[in-house]
Amino acid sequence: MSKRFCFLTTFYPPFTFRGDGLAVQRMARGGVLFNTPGELAAAMRALQSVPHRRDDLGRAGYRAFCAHWSESAVIPRYLEIVEDARARRAADQTAAASVALQHAKP
Numbered sequence: 001m002s003k004r005f006c007f008l009t010t011f012y013p014p015f016t017f018r019g020d021g022l023a024v025q026r027m028a029r030g031g032v033l034f035n036t037p038g039e040l041a042a043a044m045r046a047l048q049s050v051p052h053r054r055d056d057l058g059r060a061g062y063r064a065f066c067a068h069w070s071e072s073a074v075i076p077r078y079l080e081i082v083e084d085a086r087a088r089r090a091a092d093q094t095a096a097a098s099v100a101l102q103h104a105k106p
Contacts, residue, residue, distance in 0.1 A: 027068055030060035 015036035032043040047054040067073055 009045070024064075028064035030057045030064075035058050 020031055021031070025033060032047070034040040034043055047057070
């Protein structure tokens with residue numbers, strides 16, 4: 001099975017494929033791992049009969065989504081990466097210009 005995963009949040013229980021999904025499960029501090037569609041269906045049926053467990057998983061998934069994957073969590077990190085790249089590029093251009101000036105002196 002591929003390493004893609006499905007992560008359902010907003011007060012729904014999180015389900016993730018094994019593999020990369022294990023990291024998601026740890027970050028969310030909850031979730032149900034599965035390998036096959038049959039395992040997913042069985043996990044969903046099991047949670048239907050235990051509403052408090054389903055609700056706990058849903059709240060944990062929602063908190064993890066807000067903390068790690070929402071726009072308010074992702075955009076600041078993205079902008080930090082863009083700013084770091086801009087600063088590196090500016091430093092590289094300054095260094096290249098300095099070298100060019102040193103070689104241009106008679």
